[in-house]
Amino acid sequence: MIKNNIESLFTENLPHDSAQKHVNGKARYTDDILEPNNIFYAAIGWSKKSNAIIDKINLDDVIKSEGVIDIVTYKDIPGRNDVGPVFDGDPIFPKNKVEYFGQPIFAVLATTNELARKAVLKAKISYIEKKPIITIQEAHKIKSYIFKPKQIHRGSPNIALRDAKNYLRGNFSTGSQEHFYLEGQICMTIPQEDNDLIVYSSTQHPSETQQIISKMLKIKNSSIAVKVRRIGGGFGGKETQSFIFAAICTLLANKTKLPVKLKIDRDDDIIITGKRHDFFSEYEVGFNNNGQIKGLKINLYSRCGISADLSAAINDRALFHIDNAYYIPNILVNNYYCKTNTASNTAFRGFGGPQGMMVIENIIDNIARYLKKDPTTIRKNNFYKKNTNNITHYNMKIEDNIINEIFEELITSSRYINRNKQIRDFNDKNNLIKKGIAITPVKFGISFTKNYLNQAGSLVHIYNDGSVYLNHGGIEMGQGTLTKIAQIASNELGISINKIKISETNTSKVPNTSASAASSTTDLNGAAVLNAIEKIKNNINHYVRSKYKISIDKVKYRNNKVIYRNKIFNFNDLIMESYLNRVSLSSTGFYKTPKINFDDKNFEGRPFYYFAYGAAVSEVIIDTLTGENKLTQVDILHDAGNPINENIEIGQIEGGFIQGMGWLTFEEVKWSEKGNILTHSPSTYKIPASNDTPTKFNVKLFKGNNIEKVINRSKTTGEPPLMLSMSVFFAIKDAIASVGDYKIIPKINAPATPEEILSSINIIKKNL
Amino acid sequence: MSSKIKFVYNNNIIELENIDPNETLLNFIRNNLKKTGTKEGCAEGGCGACTVVLGTLKNNKILYQVVNSCIIFVPMIHGKQLIIVEDLESKKDLHPVQKAMIKHNGSQCGFCTPGFVMSLFSMYKNNNNYTEKIIKDSISGNLCRCTGYKPIINAGKELNNYFKPDKFEINKKIDIELIKKIQNEKKPIKINYNNKLYFSPLSIKELLLIIKNNPNAKLINGGTDLALTVTKSRKDLNSLIYLGNIKELNYIKENQNNIEIGSSTPLIEIEKFISKYYSDFSEILKRYGSYQIRNIATIGGNLGTASPIGDTLPILLSLNALIITQKNNISRKILIKDFFTGYRKTKLKKNEFIKAIIIPKNKSYIFRAYKISKRYDDDISSVCMGINLNLERNIIRNIIIAYGGMSEKPKRATNCEKYLNNKNFDKETIIKSQKELLKDFNPINDMRASSEYRKNIAKNLLLKFFFEIKKNKNIRIYD
DSSP: OOOOOSOOSOOOOOOOTTHHHHHHTOOOOGGGSOOOTTOEEEEEEEOSOSSEEEEEEEOHHHHHSTTEEEEEOGGGOOSOOOOOSSSSOOOSSOSSEEOSTTOEEEEEEESSHHHHHHHHTTOEEEEEEOOOOOSHHHHHHTTOBSSOOEEEEESOHHHHHHHSSEEEEEEEEEOOOOOOOSSOOEEEEEEOGGGOEEEEEOOSOHHHHHHHHHHHHTOOGGGEEEEESOOSOOTTTTTSTTHHHHHHHHHHHHHHTSOEEEEOOHHHHHHHSOOOOOEEEEEEEEEOTTOOEEEEEEEEEEEEETSOTTHHHHHHHHHHTTTTTBOOSSEEEEEEEEEOSSOOOOOOTTTTHHHHHHHHHHHHHHHHHHHTSOHHHHHHHHBOOSSSSOBOTTSOBOOSOOHHHHHHHHHHHTTHHHHHHHHHHHHHHOSSEEEEEEEEEEEEEESOSSGGGSEEEEEEEEOTTSOEEEEESOOOSSSOHHHHHHHHHHHHHTSOGGGEEEOOEETTTSOSOOOSOTTOHHHHHHHHHHHHHHHHHHHHHHHHHHHHTOOOSOOEEETTEEEETTEEEEHHHHHHHHHHTTOOOEEEEEEEOSSOEEETTTTEEEOOSEEEEEEEEEEEEEETTTOOEEEEEEEEEEOOBSOSOHHHHHHHHHHHHHHHHHHHTTOOOOBOTTOOBSOOSTTTSOOOOGGGSOSEEEEEEOOOOOSSOOGGGBOOOSSGGGGGGHHHHHHHHHHHHHHTTTOSOOOOOSSOOHHHHHHHHHHHHHHO | OBOEEEEEETTEEEEEESOOTTOBHHHIIIIISOOOSSOOSOSSSSSOTTEEEEEEEETTEEEEEEEEGGGSBGGGGTTSEEEOGGGSSOSSOOOHHHHHHHHTTOOSSOSSHHHHHHHHHHHHHHOSSOOHHHHHHHTTTOOOSSSOSHHHHHHHHHGGGOOSOOHHHHTHHHHHHHHHHHHHTOOOEEEEETTEEEEEOSSHHHHHHHHHHOTTOEEESSOTTTTHHHHTSOOOOOEEEEOTTOGGGSOEEEOSSEEEEETTOBHHHHHHHHTTTOHHHHHHHHHHSOHHHHTTOBHHHHHHHTOTTOTHHHHHHHTTOEEEEEETTEEEEEEHHHHEEETTEESOOTTOEEEEEEEEOOTTSEEEEEEEOSSSSSOOOSEEEEEEEEEETTEEEEEEEEEESSSSSOEEOHHHHHHHTTSBOSHHHHHHHHHHHHHHOOOOOOSSOOHHHHHHHHHHHHHHHHHHHHHTSOOOSOO
């Protein structure tokens, strides 16, 4: 165990900076910003076909519709007609072909939101339909791929498979997932003088919003300011999926020179935007009698939808996490990027990581059931070790491994062994209702895997009254990053957090920012803020040393004091004094993550600065007649390093867990054969609700430090906890296995809906 | 008739003259009151972000009921007190609910938070102690994608520690007086907004006259289904008759043999009343929809909509209920088994309306009901089943089995019933009778469930019922 040898810099677990405004309704989201008097409202008309040529398009009735004042199509785009973040492929409005059900074709501007939405329904569009490709299997069959398939490998998997004592093969799939941020996609653009634009967008990525609009309108980045105070949830769904709405809104505003708001209806939001990639895998695994994997071959298919979007990086992350916490000496993975006529799948908390991890967790679970051993033992037998078996399949040495310690501690604290026994006793006595339990680990790599994204900027002013203005590139989407970074600034300056002004993210303040994504927002932006403060302190220090002839390097900022061993200043006094003596009290800051480097071509190197770890035990009860199920207890032990704000981290862990549970249990995105998405509203797509949260829900932080120099030796908790929910899926599988007295390996895919569970049970019953 | 809508807001009476009857309360709050704390999450009553509280006067007390402001039309709040999230704090202090939410880190992104605050506020006002079950049920119509609910549940528990009267308690007398003042006017309402008509009669007599003069008007009660015509299909409802203010349609009464329920009675009241007779019925009503929906959705609306997935319908079928309708001055009685004629179609003739439903008490029968859905809370059933059995010395004297989700309409399993009647109540018979179900039903595949799964659970529920009766205990995973 890594000793907890650092005292936390942060003694107060402050609430979210906006907590009070959240509860009294005063927190403003994009739709709540005071509208200019002459604002107009937009709505999008979208494709009713998933693969078709637009034969005729007649918008006469749309234009004539009550309240409509203008309309835009592809013809109105002066520059780049694409919102693809890395690659092209996501037209704002297509010229003559539509490639998915829901693809925007045109937009209108009207006097009210309701009239705009009514108007778009009046379009008369005739299509020449082509057969759409909807499923992974359909795409793979005809080699419809976004990119060439990719192969990664280490060692000699074929030989290892041949020589291993035991062998299993099978396939497995995980489902898609709708983000269902509570605040739907929205943008408001207000034209300025010189044809400049202010864009209020609910986005995780203001800089790229700015760049995409700039290319669309052929104007300079510097003419566009994108502003975001907070967003009502993102989860990856506003990393790139917000762009098209910002683009369309701004296109209308720029064309008409009027303020425009584009607020997307929930159904349209789900229909138009991409979701989590669903994955399908085929595997062959060879292992010894202890369940240790000797060789592994996987074909890994993902449904990318119609365009590249972030699919390359998402599939990469799946490949990076196909080991989860396990040492796999010989491995080969073929990765296929299936192109389908569905909305372009995109970032979603975990970013391919969860999908990769589920593949290996399912294999491990099957190995255990094959060997008739407790899966917990097999997991432990395969863990990476400290000094041996510590090189990943992408040739990164794991230096911070704590999974063995976390697992042991959780097994004890959750009374796993006892409960497991009780559950087996219960199952012996009950035929219709069964229980199951599982413990699963998480090891998640932290950093953007595209190296250039691992940078951040900040801007800090200290005004001469001692108040501080804080700005950086991080987006507040509920994860508390603004609170944590304000805590960092407050701590660094030794002043109360009330003196720190948290400000909206604004591309005019800090340029060229990365998305708030990859769990890295606080790590990167917090460090950039530290850097800015350091520079201001240097300025002050320089002044103090020459004025007071002090030659001390160590200066402490504590309790509103600035302490030079014997000479102590009041913070406010020193700031005013510095100002009067012409010291610069404002600075930008910058940070780039050290140590990381990765060779994309050979798929090796160090893509991650560090790993975050955790483990969870879930216990479920299922009804073998209906497939209904309930999560009855969860015990989590998670690694947040030495946390900045324990309450916020625990909130991330609980919330991430429940979100992951939804993904793996009853959240189910469905399409018709023709590619129409069928689950586009809260009445057909179900995210977890209050009664899905278990009454016994124990979350603890593992005591330890980040061995890397992250602020306070903390670790991020953004994405990693989502994957703790894998334990729910395998607890369900455990309960199903009891139906066959643990002799038959259940065949079940995610999501484990009641229907999937019942079908899995019925297969076992038939084989009894 | 009056063309003014009046309601109580912030200790004042607000009057609106000829307001658009298709204007949602949410849009009114955001665009006219210019208060943006109430959020639009889905515009169909499925997420709770737009939750507000309506104070309703009952027995000289104010009931603080949550509703989804996104699917309630402004005129429907006539005679009520409107409370939105901005109203909760007093001059110097946050409301206990708000304090508890902050203390327990109940918000992350914060967008759903005002809705949760309002649901917890309603719970706080309408209950005296706040158990985990009460809390979870109270917020089950509010979705949060960030927190996983635990801190919000903890905030609910924290309310057990607050005792001081809140500002609504202090102002209660004024509010009651104001509501009474509006109600005492006793005037029916007629709105004409650019030829969009809205009527709110106070008696059946007035209703009949309005129907006669406006034969194409649509009847609206809670509107939880109909309002989506405006918010989702983006069509106008040009002529509406609101039934919610007709006292003659809102009642529950009973005699020795029957329970009679007025068609405008909200489901929430039925759920409370019926539990002593048919506890499973009550349990299913709890899962029928959120509090926001059950507070306004009515039994008459449920019957009239005749949705194949309306959860009350298979249950009423199994209970052999009787529907009382009226057209002009003629009232008739229709057995519920004859009432549903096709997909969202009923025996109701044009301008005929449902007045009441009569549910037999049938004390000698054994009744159970089951609802299978993906999510426990507020989800539409894959299959819903009501079953009612008269057993004499282990002989099935009469059995009524009805399903929702298995056909284009709520329907009885007549072949299966016929097979079972007068047979021994044993496992072998039940298993044989399962085959008969396939003659009764050929369900569809849709986003909720496959045909195969529906058939499977329809069969298995029959078996489950058998085991439960034989073992004399419920075999269920939910408490």
